[in-house]
Amino acid sequence: MKAKDHPDYFGEAICPGCKASLDCSHCVSPGDDKLRPKPKDLTVCVYCLTVLEYGHELELRKVSIDKFVKLSAEIQGQLMSTIKTLQRMKKEKNEN
Numbered sequence: 001m002k003a004k005d006h007p008d009y010f011g012e013a014i015c016p017g018c019k020a021s022l023d024c025s026h027c028v029s030p031g032d033d034k035l036r037p038k039p040k041d042l043t044v045c046v047y048c049l050t051v052l053e054y055g056h057e058l059e060l061r062k063v064s065i066d067k068f069v070k071l072s073a074e075i076q077g078q079l080m081s082t083i084k085t086l087q088r089m090k091k092e093k094n095e096n
């Protein structure tokens, strides 16, 4: 299924770090609002690993270092774990 055919697809989101289109970042399972991003939700760009936040129109913005250090330790840990997983996946992909 293409992202645009997904029932919860709401548009294209561009990474401000690398300008990649992250149109598959939005939702994992159909019809589950918990997985659909809301303004202020955080994500990580799968291409450049920039930590991003959804804005009011679900546009993506970079999360500044000042803002990152104010996040809870749990959230920081989840973001760092996501970044490490993506780094490992990129490395494995480059080795094959």
Ligand SMILES: [Zn+2]
Pocket: 015, 016, 017, 018, 019, 020, 045, 046, 047, 048, 049, 050
């Ligand atoms: Zn990016």
